[in-house]
Amino acid sequence: MKTNQTVPLAAAITPDELGLPNTADGPVVTPQLPQPQLPQPQIPFPLFQICTKDLQEGCFKITYKPSVLIVAPYYLGTLRVENKTGGGKSISADLYKFPGLVIFQPPIVFAPVGDVDDGSAIPIYARNKYYSYLKGTSYSRPSITTTKCTITVEFDEFVYNQPASGTFSGTFNNVLTRKIKIVVSPTADATVFSGRLFEGAVDKGSIELKWVSKYFRRSVVEIDTLVGAVSPKPLNPGLPSEESFTTIFATVGWRMDPLYNDVNVPVPAGVTSTNCWSDATLHALMQAKRNPSTNLDAEWRFHLMVVPGKMGCSRGKMYDQIGAHREAAVSYSDDGYPTSDSSNFGTAANKKQRDTPRAYIRSAAHELGHCCNMMHQELEGGSDNSIMTTTPSVADVLGSATTGAPGVFPTNINLGFNEHCRHHLIHFPDPVVRPGGMNWTAGHPSLGGTFAPQADGGRIFVPAESILLTIKTQTDRVKLGEPLLMAWEVLNKTDEDFHMPNDIGLNIDYTQVSVTDSDGNVVDIPTFVLECEHSSIKKLLPGKKIAAATNLFWVPMVLPLQNRASTA
Amino acid sequence: MPDTNETWSCEIIDNQTTEKLQWIVKDKAVLDEMLEHCRNAAEYTQTFEIDPREGYNGVKLFNANESYTAFMGELFHVLKDTKEKKTDLGRKLEKMVLTNAPNSHRKKALAVLTIDFD
Numbered sequence: 018m019k020t021n022q023t024v025p026l027a028a029a030i031t032p033d034e035l036g037l038p039n040t041a042d043g044p045v046v047t048p049q050l051p052q053p054q055l056p057q058p059q060i061p062f063p064l065f066q067i068c069t070k071d072l073q074e075g076c077f078k079i080t081y082k083p084s085v086l087i088v089a090p091y092y093l094g095t096l097r098v099e100n101k102t103g104g105g106k107s108i109s110a111d112l113y114k115f116p117g118l119v120i121f122q123p124p125i126v127f128a129p130v131g132d133v134d135d136g137s138a139i140p141i142y143a144r145n146k147y148y149s150y151l152k153g154t155s156y157s158r159p160s161i162t163t164t165k166c167t168i169t170v171e172f173d174e175f176v177y178n179q180p181a182s183g184t185f186s187g188t189f190n191n192v193l194t195r196k197i198k199i200v201v202s203p204t205a206d207a208t209v210f211s212g213r214l215f216e217g218a219v220d221k222g223s224i225e226l227k228w229v230s231k232y233f234r235r236s237v238v239e240i241d242t243l244v245g246a247v248s249p250k251p252l253n254p255g256l257p258s259e260e261s262f263t264t265i266f267a268t269v270g271w272r273m274d275p276l277y278n279d280v281n282v283p284v285p286a287g288v289t290s291t292n293c294w295s296d297a298t299l300h301a302l303m304q305a306k307r308n309p310s311t312n313l314d315a316e317w318r319f320h321l322m323v324v325p326g327k328m329g330c331s332r333g334k335m336y337d338q339i340g341a342h343r344e345a346a347v348s349y350s351d352d353g354y355p356t357s358d359s360s361n362f363g364t365a366a367n368k369k370q371r372d373t374p375r376a377y378i379r380s381a382a383h384e385l386g387h388c389c390n391m392m393h394q395e396l397e398g399g400s401d402n403s404i405m406t407t408t409p410s411v412a413d414v415l416g417s418a419t420t421g422a423p424g425v426f427p428t429n430i431n432l433g434f435n436e437h438c439r440h441h442l443i444h445f446p447d448p449v450v451r452p453g454g455m456n457w458t459a460g461h462p463s464l465g466g467t468f469a470p471q472a473d474g475g476r477i478f479v480p481a482e483s484i485l486l487t488i489k490t491q492t493d494r495v496k497l498g499e500p501l502l503m504a505w506e507v508l509n510k511t512d513e514d515f516h517m518p519n520d521i522g523l524n525i526d527y528t529q530v531s532v533t534d535s536d537g538n539v540v541d542i543p544t545f546v547l548e549c550e551h552s553s554i555k556k557l558l559p560g561k562k563i564a565a566a567t568n569l570f571w572v573p574m575v576l577p578l579q580n581r582a583s584t585a
Numbered sequence: 586m587p588d589t590n591e592t593w594s595c596e597i598i599d600n601q602t603t604e605k606l607q608w609i610v611k612d613k614a615v616l617d618e619m620l621e622h623c624r625n626a627a628e629y630t631q632t633f634e635i636d637p638r639e640g641y642n643g644v645k646l647f648n649a650n651e652s653y654t655a656f657m658g659e660l661f662h663v664l665k666d667t668k669e670k671k672t673d674l675g676r677k678l679e680k681m682v683l684t685n686a687p688n689s690h691r692k693k694a695l696a697v698l699t700i701d702f703d
Contacts, residue, residue, distance in 0.1 A: 292636060296639065328633040329634075329636075331701065332703050333703050334700065355631050356672075357657075357659070357672045357673070357674060358674075358675060383703060392699055393698065396699060408703065413675065457699075465692050465696065465699075
């Protein structure tokens with residue numbers, strides 16, 4: 018393992034302030050340098066600094082400029098950092114590609130940051146500029162370092178195959194395009210991190226991350242209401258107890274602003290407004306009534322048409338699979354909660370939606386969830402009391418006052434998305450969730466949709482300072498061709514347990530060994546066998562360690578022992 | 586399609602396709618559950634009618650002499666010359682038919698399940 022012996026500027030901070038760790042020789046002490054400082058004495062220990070800055074939860078704006086001498090494309094985008102309950106982070110990002118300019122000039126696009134974080138600083142880019150999705154796979158941040166404080170995030174990059182011009186549903190290949198890594202450090206601006214982007218060991222260019230919002234994504238929903246219909250309205254608006262589209266989408270970290278637009282929209286010719294409407298009729302009305310300045314490349318704007326309808330219209334529908342998908346949905350104010358759908362509608366039984374506000378805003382938000390490519394939970398994890406479970410199933414989950422989950426319909430409807438949908442809505446690629454992007458069901462191959470990558474929900478990023486990784490070799494010198502026994506162990510340094518593979522051997526592929534030769538070439542050393550039936554993820558208790566070993570053999574591609582070996 | 590009283594088939598009713606979305610129910614346990622649900626279904630007491638619409642219009646479970654057609658909570662039972670309207674509570678028959686569609690009709694069934702049961 019290579020040790021960097023440079024002395025950082027942070028040496029000016031006193032050890033007491035730092036709370037530096039003890040060593041076998043006593044506390045690490047920064048020597049008091051005599052005045053004048055020349056000649057400078059040799060410093061026996063590396064000096065430490067504490068790294069306090071972390072990538073905070075929310076949305077960062079990405080600016081990535083490849084390091085090439087000629088004019089080349091540059092990349093802008095957003096990065097989402099989510100702190101998971103129970104520790105760790107899920108990280109994902111989207112990149113948009115722009116043609117190179119002699120003078121770098123970002124093209125857009127967002128309103129200036131005000132005092133209130135309403136998500137408006139989250140940038141929106143055009144769909145035809147979408148380039149790739151970055152799936153966070155590793156995150157590390159030292160708490161104490163002898164060098165510069167850096168944060169390293171590794172990603173699997175999935176390049177997007179843009180659709181034909183004039184269409185909007187492209188594809189992702191279901192294998193990653195490449196692995197990349199960003200290494201960034203805090204700057205004088207507390208919201209900005211800057212650094213470099215690497216592919217393997219190759220520096221590919223500069224990258225800047227600017228935190229812009231606690232929200233992960235932002236969008237609006239325009240609501241137009243037909244004559245005779247009643248739109249779903251917020252409950253307790255403006256109060257802490259408000260229940261609305263805004264609060265429902267806040268449960269997934271989205272800023273969703275409702276725009277109550279036209280009321281008394283005339284009934285189109287030839288349409289009976291109190292029937293269930295056809296998809297084509299709704300789509301035509303949406304196009305006619307929607308704000309004519311709507312530009313889905315500059316704003317994520319959904320549309321909700323509210324019409325009367327009648328009982329048996331299914332309360333609402335994301336009808337838009339016409340042209341660009343998922344721009345719009347319908348809510349039927351005069352449909353409701355017939356007992357043929359469920360015997361557990363309670364006081365809402367056989368009432369209309371317009372007379373049942375909590376259930377009504379729920380079903381309208383459900384349709385908006387469909388617009389974001391969310392599926393019925395009956396088809397995924399099963400029915401629950403959350404937005405993307407169908408209304409009758411929510412009633413059945415709650416049951417009656419003496420059965421089912423606690424509470425009754427509609428009083429105890431949970432006006433929030435569940436964890437599964439939350440993860441989708443935060444970490445699906447932009448084209449999957451934005452209006453007019455990838456087609457309906459994208460990201461759900463098991464439900465007939467196309468593949469889309471997504472950051473892992475269950476991935477736990479263990480902070481680097483929580484573990485001690487020790488790598489040992491049997492000897493410092495070996496003869497040419499002689500195998501080298503190499504062992505490594507992981508110690509839980511914290512007071513809490515965290516989850517780790519129960520086996521960190523090469524044979525199970527949780528550990529990779531690579532060898533770097535004197536020219537900087539990196540060669541991965543594969544295992545001879547894969548043996549993974551016994552593998553599982555288990556708790557590593559405080560103070561406990563797990564270990565593994567392997568024989569490192571000479572391979573034709575590289576002379577492994579000229580330099581160093583590292584595990585990752 | 587069915588030519589005996591013992592052979593029951595399912596159909597997805599879609600007025601926007603000429604494709605016959607039919608199959609014979611081979612899983613006896615599934616068939617028994619469907620038939621039990623249909624035969625025990627209560628009378629339909631809602632005061633509204635379900636009109637036909639474009640595209641998906643429900644499912645049908647049928648043999649040579651008898652059929653149950655379910656859509657949006659309504660369940661029509663036809664046996665020779667008799668007809669009755671029952672309740673497909675929770676749209677259970679629809680869901681059972683769609684979730685048990687064979688691979689040849691799986692895509693259509695999934696499309697309905699993902700968008701038509703709000």
